[in-house]
Amino acid sequence: MKLRLAGITRESVVDGPGIRAVVFAQGCPHRCKGCHNPETHDTRGGRTLSLDEVIEQVRLTPIVRGVTFSGGEPFMQARGFALLGRRMKHMGLDVITYTGYTWEALTSTGVPSGWGELLDVTDLLVDGPFAEGEKDTGIAFRGSRNQRIIDVRESLRLGTVVDVSERYDQVACEALAGRP
Numbered sequence: 001m002k003l004r005l006a007g008i009t010r011e012s013v014v015d016g017p018g019i020r021a022v023v024f025a026q027g028c029p030h031r032c033k034g035c036h037n038p039e040t041h042d043t044r045g046g047r048t049l050s051l052d053e054v055i056e057q058v059r060l061t062p063i064v065r066g067v068t069f070s071g072g073e074p075f076m077q078a079r080g081f082a083l084l085g086r087r088m089k090h091m092g093l094d095v096i097t098y099t100g101y102t103w104e105a106l107t108s109t110g111v112p113s114g115w116g117e118l119l120d121v122t123d124l125l126v127d128g129p130f131a132e133g134e135k136d137t138g139i140a141f142r143g144s145r146n147q148r149i150i151d152v153r154e155s156l157r158l159g160t161v162v163d164v165s166e167r168y169d170q171v172a173c174e175a176l177a178g179r180p
């Protein structure tokens, strides 16, 4: 199994809690106005890597607490990212997935089976397209206020979306206030 990727960042503190590796999917159908990663849109761009090659990169930084799948749109390669996520979890890492789809779209009937597999290995989902009119630099881990940080396990267990954005916004707010 190979993934088409725009790149890998081995250490990030802005793509979820703690120090994280970030795997950027290549290819995105959403075309959000004001997107910060337009070079990731073309499904023929980037480069292909095997899951082993991606894991090798992530292992180079043993201090990471988790891995973030960003993009691009990871759900365009859902099955591959689901397999990668499973292997990351076996390594003791938590998994965050960014998507331009909403939770409601991802969990509606008739979606590709890989979408459910990727949700199953995701701990936190950051959902929804970037909306330029709702851009907010003061919120945690998202670009615009329409996007939510969703506790996937609890949402699947309860059958309703569990939005934990405020919890992380509070931490981000306190961190900003504590800056000299």
Ligand code: SF4
Pocket: 028, 029, 030, 031, 032, 035, 036, 037, 038, 040, 071, 072, 073, 099, 100, 129, 130
């Ligand atoms: S979903 Fe993300 S990568 Fe895709 S167009 Fe929107 S902001 Fe850009």
